[in-house]
Amino acid sequence: MELLAVRPGGLYVDATVGLGGHAGEILRRSAPDGRLVAFDKDPGAIAHARARLREFGDRVRFEHADFREIPERLGGEAPQGVLLDLGVSSMQLDEAARGFSFNAEGPLDMRMDPTEGFTAADLVNRLPERELADVIYRWGEEHASRRIARAIVETRRRRHFTTTTELAEVVRRSAGRSRRPGLDPATKTFQALRIHVNRELEGLGPALERMAGLLAPGGRLAVIAFHSLEDREVKQTLRAVATRGFRILTKKPLVPGDAETARNPRARSAKLRAIEREVA
Template sequence: MTYTHRPVLLAEAVTSVLGDSTSSSATSKIIIDGTFGRGGHSREILKNLNQASKLIAFDKDLQAIAEANTITDPRFQIIHESFASMGEHVPAETADAILMDLGISSPQIDDPDRGFSFRQDGPLDMRMDTTRGQSAAEWLATAEQKEIARVIKDYGEERFAVQIAKAIVTRREQGESLTRTRELASLVASVVRTREAGQDPATRTFQAIRIYINQELADLEGGLNAAFNCLKPGGLLAVISFHSLEDRIVKQFMQGLSQVSVPRGLPLTENQMPKPFAELLGRIKPSEQEVQENPRARSAILRVMRKIKNKTVGGLA
């Protein structure tokens, strides 16, 4: 079955990394798409990229890699790795712009065999890269109750995390391990008695387990650091996030680089004031029309910054 994906904030993201009119420029540029997905942003970037430039894309998902391999443009390169490893493939201070579109793609959600969705029954996998790591079912079959509760609370912001974890472990102790998405969704629904209008009781639990299984927040922190180190001074970083945990990390990272601290009372003229490492360029949300046409865009936030000067970052700035 073919699954479609509509890229979020497409024009805004491409403009943020390329500007309004770069196709006529003869300047050679290196652009990085940290999350190829199904290639919506990459293909649009290539349409607007001059022939002297290059686009390097990353993705952990084998299906995304297969889709990327259908692109025959010599300016394009795909790497089967997390964007957190971009520093191993792109020399420091060489990239002109980097785009990171976080979260999961529509085909990952819509394909029941991937195990991301509670709406259809499928194997409880949830791995973006199915060639490595534990599946969600394997983790739930062995993890301690406290660890399960912590993951669901921290990554799903679920107030019934303890009750859900207890139900999972009780079922496991009865010899009934969870192996299917609908099994987990039904179990969560039996515990979570109240939920926001229009939201499935399993939404937060599935998000939390997916984030943990794929180490998404750790990858994001590593990816932001790698991206900053790969950018040239003057280079642009654009990041699209879809939930508060991601956006908080992106916001704090960018704000930290854009601020300078000077001891109070230090007599400095304006010219002597230290410059920040980056400049914040804006925060963009989808238009009402885009949300109407693509409801999955409703929570998206695009943040953009420009690197001013070099700094080796090994943790959040």
């Protein structure tokens, strides 16, 4: 939050509001008259955040929209700060019915916006073996992708996949032991399917460039990534943007300390990068 340099007054954007934790902190720091526009493509997240942030009244506006739509939704206003927290939220992981987690049985869905698009079940039950292997390798960086895809296809000849635990069991049997101690063998495959279902990396670079272009002079864009594919795209894009009237605030990404990861183990892979628009 320090990197965003929130101060009283002005306009701020939380591009992925989730449960509203970051949004609440921005609103407190920008009091008494700072405003926030909170975006999320997950209608459940918008509902939770709206309830949590009720005390801030009309200082906060909610938009059920993907962060790629921010320029159109802001209507030409220049924010002092934009925060983009990528990846899946704790609420989505903890709610078995959303189908994001391999640790609890739920429908094989994985859509951040459950009102649109195809599900993870659609992918694993319909994609040809080679395409499925490519998805798992590209978005999960899973070296056993072909073996996993083959096992999925062989299994679906007998029965369709409908639940997260059914898929996780097949993946674990076929993936072999993880190279990283403590990493569930199903992790990378579930990540790959989630990214593909939600088009998480599609247009991320251009979207970051457009967000940076919206900033007021002295305004800041801060981005939190959770895996190497996201972080690589963020790093390359911010470096390119920094050659055009911006400066990088994080020569190396900021990562959580031991105390923070002890409080929130899911934050252990988070990397924060930020840029600032120069004042002419």
